[in-house]
Amino acid sequence: MPLEGPARIVSELTSRGYNAEREAVTLIASADEPFALLEQAIDGAPENALVLETAHVRAALERARGDASETDTTALDATTDPPVSTGTQPTKPASSAGSVPVETKGSDAPRSAIDTSRQAVAITNDMTGESTGTGEYEDFVAVFRDRLERLGSKLRGRVNHRPATSIESMPGGSEVAMVGLVNDIRSTASGHWLVELEDATGTFPWLVMKDREYADLVEELLCDEALAMEGTLADDSGIAFVDSMYFPDVPRTHQPSTADRHVQAALISDVHVGSQEFMHDAWNGFTDWLHTEDAEHVEYLLIAGDMVEGVGVYPNQDEELDVVDIYDQYELFNEYLKQVPGDLEIVMIPGNHDAVRLAEPQPGFNERLRGIMDAHDPRIVSNPSTVTLEGVSVLMYHGVSLDEVIAELPAEKASYDEPHKAMYHLLKKRHVAPQFGGHTRLAPEEKDYLIIDEVPDIFHTGHVHKLGFGKYHNVLAINSGCWQSQTDFQKSVNINPDSGYAPIVDLDTLDVTVQKFS
C-alpha cells in the first residue's frame, strides 16, 4: 500500500502527540511489523519527548535484535540499520590486516601512458546534497505522485486510459484502460489474480484470468510498480477483466551508444575491505594486471558499492571483521585503491555496507569519508547515479532490490545464478527498486531518483556477489561479482559467491571479457 503505510504511521504518531523525524518514519515503515516497532520505539522514548527520533527507533530495533539473537539471528535483518562507529577512538587494524599494500611498480611490460585528454566523464542523477525529504506524509505522497507522473508518461500514449474513479461510472461491458501503480496483488479462491491499480484519483481492481496469457506476467509484478492495464468492464462496473498489460519497459528497438575509439572500463563492486574474507591476493592480482600492457585500454574503473565491510550491518558480523573501526576500513580501502594506475578515471557509489544512510537513494559519501578515499581523486556519487563515459551511459546501482526481485519472482525468471536476468526486470519496470516497505529501504524525496528515466547503454549492479551479464533489448546488464570469499552466513544459506573476477567492457562495442584473479 504505497500511500497508506507511512501515512498511517504518521497519523498514529500524531494521534499520540508525537512529531517524527523523517528517517524514523522510514525505518518504521520498512519494518516487518511497523506498528509493533512503533509501540516499542514510543515505549523507549523519554517521557517528555515531543519528537520520535531515529535514535529512538534504532534503539528499539537494537533491543529487538538483542532479544532475537538469542533465538533467531536473521529474523530482523531487514529492519536493522547499521550503527556506524563514531571513530572518536580510532583503533589500529588487527594484525591479520597487516598486509597493507604498497604502491605497485607495475610489471615488466607496463601499460603505455593514457592520453587523459581523450577521457570524458559526465554524471547525471547524482542526488548527493539534494535530499529534501523530511519523512512527512507529504513526502511519501510526492514521491509516488512523481513516480506515477513520470513512469505513467511512458505508458499513457499506449492506451486510452481513464482515471480510476471515472471507470466505475462507465457502463458495464465498456472497453477500459488505466495507468497506475500496483497497490495490491491477490489470488482469488478460484485461482485468478486480482491486481489493484492506484492513480491520483483512487484505486480500481483488475482481474487477470488464470488461463489468459497475461496470468504468467502476474508473477513478475511487484507492489508499487507502474503499469497500464486494458480490458473489459464487468456488468456491475466494479471490476475489469484484463485483456492486455503494459510495462514502461525499454523499447525493443533501443540502439545503444558506443565510444568512437577502442577504450575499456572495468566494472566491479563489493570489495568489502575490512572483512576477514576480503581477498587481498585477488585484489593485488587485479591491480597488478591493470598495470600491464594487456590492460592498456582500461581507462575507467566503476565501483558499484560495498567498498568496505562496514560495522554492524548483519547480526554477528563483528566475528568476521578484520578491521573493526569503520574509518580504519576506509583508510585501508584507500590504500588498496592507490594500487590502481593513477591515470584511471574512478567512479564509485555507496552500497548497504557503506557508512551512508541505508535508505535509497543513498547520497554519495560525506566530506570526512571523501577526505579518506582520495586516492586518484575518484568521483563519488549517489546510489543510483548515471555516469556517461565517452558517450556510453552506465546506470550504476548497488543492487539491494535484486534480493527482493529474486525472492518474489519464480526461479526461472530471477535467481542468484543468473543475476542479470533479475536486472532485466528492473529495466522492464524502469525502476531500480519498485517495491516500497519490503526488504529494500527507501527514503521519500520530492522526486523519485530511483526511476530509470533514460534508457542506459549499460546497467551495472553488484550486491548479490554473483557475476552475470547479458543483454535486455540491447542494454548490457552486468552484475559484477565481489572481492570477498564465502562468509559464514553465505555458507549457511548455500550462497557461493563469484569472488575475484573483473568484467571488462569494450566501450566501442559493448563486448564483455572477464578477467579472473582468484
Ligand code: D5M
Ligand atoms: O550481500 C551479499 C549477498 O548476501 C546479498 O544477496 C545479501 C546476502 N546476505 C549476506 N549476508 C546476509 C545476512 N546476514 N542476512 C541476509 N542476507 C545476507 P552484502 O550486502 O554484500 O552482504
Ligand code: FE
Ligand atoms: Fe556486498
Ligand code: ZN
Ligand atoms: Zn551489498
